[in-house]
Amino acid sequence: xxxxxxxxxxxxxxxxxxxxxxxxxxxxxxxxxxxxxxxxxxxxxxxxxxxxxxxxxxxxxxxxxxxxxxxxxxxxxxxxxxxxxxxxxxxxxxxxxxxxxxxxxxxxxxxxxxxxxxxxxxxxxxxxxxxxxxxxxxxxxxxxxxxxxxxxxxxxxxxxxxxxxxxxxxxxxxxxxxxxxxxxxxxxxxxxxxxxxxxxxxxxxxxxxxxxxxxxxxxxxxxxxxxxxxxxxxxxxxxxxxxxxxxxxxxxxxxxxxxxxxxxxxxxxxxxxxxxxxxxxxxxxxxxxxxxxxxxxxxxxxxxxxxxxxxxxxxxxxxxxxxxxxxxxxxxxxxxxxxxxxxxxxxxxxxxxxxxxxxxxxxxxxxxxxxxxxxxxxxxxxxxxxxxxxxx
Amino acid sequence: xxxxxxxxxxxxxxxxxxxxxxxxxxxxxxxxxxxxxxxxxxxxxxxxxxxxxxxxxxxxxxxxxxxxxxxxxxxxxxxxxxxxxxxxxxxxxxxxxxxxxxxxxxxxxxxxxxxxxxxxxxxxxxxxxxxxxxxxxxxxxxxxxxxxxxxxxxxxxxxxxxxxxxxxxxxxxxxxxxxxxxxxxxxxxxxxxxxxxxxxxxxxxxxxxxxxxxxxxxxxxxxxxxxxxxxxxxxxxxxxxxxxx
Numbered sequence: 001x002x003x004x005x006x007x008x009x010x011x012x013x014x015x016x017x018x019x020x021x022x023x024x025x026x027x028x029x030x031x032x033x034x035x036x037x038x039x040x041x042x043x044x045x046x047x048x049x050x051x052x053x054x055x056x057x058x059x060x061x062x063x064x065x066x067x068x069x070x071x072x073x074x075x076x077x078x079x080x081x082x083x084x085x086x087x088x089x090x091x092x093x094x095x096x097x098x099x100x101x102x103x104x105x106x107x108x109x110x111x112x113x114x115x116x117x118x119x120x121x122x123x124x125x126x127x128x129x130x131x132x133x134x135x136x137x138x139x140x141x142x143x144x145x146x147x148x149x150x151x152x153x154x155x156x157x158x159x160x161x162x163x164x165x166x167x168x169x170x171x172x173x174x175x176x177x178x179x180x181x182x183x184x185x186x187x188x189x190x191x192x193x194x195x196x197x198x199x200x201x202x203x204x205x206x207x208x209x210x211x212x213x214x215x216x217x218x219x220x221x222x223x224x225x226x227x228x229x230x231x232x233x234x235x236x237x238x239x240x241x242x243x244x245x246x247x248x249x250x251x252x253x254x255x256x257x258x259x260x261x262x263x264x265x266x267x268x269x270x271x272x273x274x275x276x277x278x279x280x281x282x283x284x285x286x287x288x289x290x291x292x293x294x295x296x297x298x299x300x301x302x303x304x305x306x307x308x309x310x311x312x313x314x315x316x317x318x319x320x321x322x323x324x325x326x327x328x329x330x331x332x333x334x335x336x337x338x339x340x341x342x343x344x345x346x347x348x349x350x351x352x353x354x355x356x357x358x359x360x361x362x363x364x365x366x367x368x369x370x371x372x373x374x375x376x377x378x379x380x381x382x383x384x385x386x387x388x389x390x391x392x
Numbered sequence: 393x394x395x396x397x398x399x400x401x402x403x404x405x406x407x408x409x410x411x412x413x414x415x416x417x418x419x420x421x422x423x424x425x426x427x428x429x430x431x432x433x434x435x436x437x438x439x440x441x442x443x444x445x446x447x448x449x450x451x452x453x454x455x456x457x458x459x460x461x462x463x464x465x466x467x468x469x470x471x472x473x474x475x476x477x478x479x480x481x482x483x484x485x486x487x488x489x490x491x492x493x494x495x496x497x498x499x500x501x502x503x504x505x506x507x508x509x510x511x512x513x514x515x516x517x518x519x520x521x522x523x524x525x526x527x528x529x530x531x532x533x534x535x536x537x538x539x540x541x542x543x544x545x546x547x548x549x550x551x552x553x554x555x556x557x558x559x560x561x562x563x564x565x566x567x568x569x570x571x572x573x574x575x576x577x578x579x580x581x582x583x584x585x586x587x588x589x590x591x592x593x594x595x596x597x598x599x600x601x602x603x604x605x606x607x608x609x610x611x612x613x614x615x616x617x618x619x620x621x622x623x624x625x626x627x628x629x630x631x632x633x634x635x636x637x
Binding site for chain 2 (some may be wrong): 001003006010013014018019053215216218219220221222223224225226227228298386388391
């Protein structure tokens with residue numbers, strides 16, 4: 001047996017006996033992520049659907065000045081709720097979301113409306129609250145509809161073609177498919193998968209380096225006639241094994257739990273068939289050695305288990321950075337970006353979920369970029385292991 | 393046989409070892425004696441290849457020692473400070489892991505482990521995880537692990553630390569047995585009685601230098617005292633005086 005393989009077997013055996021390692025690699029990441037994801041998605045979807053059917057609750061002040069408008073709004077699903085007692089108390093009430101929206105119609109509304117002048121109304125809204133914002137958009141849409149209907153009638157009454165007031169007419173043609181609509185929601189899925197790949201190997205990496213140093217077992221280990229490269233290789237491969245298993249379990253767990261999310265109800269399909277699953281797995285496969293190399297490097301810096309743990313929280317965020325930057329700047333996949341680890345995997349997964357064809361070159365670029373970085377990180381790990389400071 | 397000449401090692405501004413030379417022959421127990429921080433552990437770590445010396449050299453059976461020299465480490469069994477076992481592995485598994493890394497396998501390895509378990513009287517504990525072991529049991533497993541590949545030379549760093557009287561007695565028996573079998577045994581200690589009770593040769597280290605060496609009798613003669621303890625204190629005292637002047 002080669003020394004590195006002996007090290008792998010020992011690290012795996014030891015980790016399998018450590019409840020904490022086992023829990024994080026084989027239970028926490030694969031179960032927690034997908035469950036949380038599916039659950040939050042389910043509640044989000046349900047809420048979205050419920051809100052559509054709910055009446056729009058608005059407190060209307062000055063109803064008597066615009067009975068026609070109020071009547072029309074009520075016919076469109078607006079529910080009039082009790083208004084605050086005076087104008088001064090409106091802001092505080094709206095901030096408390098009691099009610100979320102207040103529509104104030106002034107006493108000169110009627111006069112201006114009849115004179116065909118722009119008649120103003122005020123809407124109080126707390127834009128820092130998501131629910132209020134959504135309600136406001138609905139009310140805004142209603143008011144605009146009323147406005148354009150009225151203007152069309154006025155123009156027609158004056159013998160003018162209403163089209164003259166509408167130089168450009170927008171006609172939206174939605175070409176999204178159910179799968180592509182789901183994609184925006186499933187975009188975070190790639191992050192969950194990258195994350196659990198890292199979590200899976202985390203404790204093995206810490207145990208095999210910082211933990212070994214803390215227990216004082218590293219000293220006898222380096223007194224053996226085994227090269228430091230062989231030791232690093234063994235610890236790296238053991239970490240990789242746990243990361244890989246965690247990834248597979250998480251994928252399987254997603255495939256199962258997403259079936260219970262009512263994506264179809266909003267015209268989306270989860271599209272996690274065997275073919276897509278295989279594609280996602282293959283896309284993420286080159287990330288496994290990269291994750292293991294990153295974890296081993298970070299753990300090799302730390303002197304103790306605790307120190308390693310706090311370093312790790314930072315390491316877990318590293319793969320999110322490229323994805324976040326790309327999302328904020330709206331980057332599209334290019335050859336250069338396809339070589340960026342974690343981002344390229346994110347792009348590949350997004351395309352697979354959209355049911356788009358993925359060019360082989362993109363897959364190879366992504367794998368190549370990840371493996372190259374793995375090599376670079378491993379060179380640094382071996383250098384760290386050759387330093388005398390390693391032993392403290 | 394272990395041979396050290398003009399060894400020096402500094403960590404930053406601290407000169408841990410300035411000039412250490414000695415020979416530990418086969419079939420004898422050599423004790424590195426000195427106060428805490430004298431450079432005993434650093435000397436041993438230079439020998440088993442955890443560190444690279446700044447000056448001088450260490451040889452094991454004539455082979456140069458150092459992190460890059462794996463051949464010298466084949467001839468060595470090492471029990472470092474605090475044993476350093478894997479708590480989730482059983483005593484046997486701990487020993488087996490090191491045996492395998494020394495290139496042993498199969499029936500030869502298992503037979504050797506049985507021998508060591510019997511020799512060190514580990515008994516049933518051999519099949520238990522080392523997590524809850526007493527310090528004495530841990531040291532025994534550490535020694536078994538160091539001896540698994542039957543090395544000619546054995547290095548022990550403060551092996552009696554934290555051991556009770558019975559454990560120390562049985563450790564002495566083990567070391568005497570190994571000496572009788574012709575092994576070269578080098579161990580460090582800051583406990584005078586330990587060294588007096590066990591060693592054929594004593595190397596006294598202070599401030600990173602060898603200040604005296606020889607058999608306990610020779611050291612007593614050199615210092616003109618009746619006990620080794622008095623000799624140790626006297627020799628150390630002259631060293632401190634020298635440094636101060």
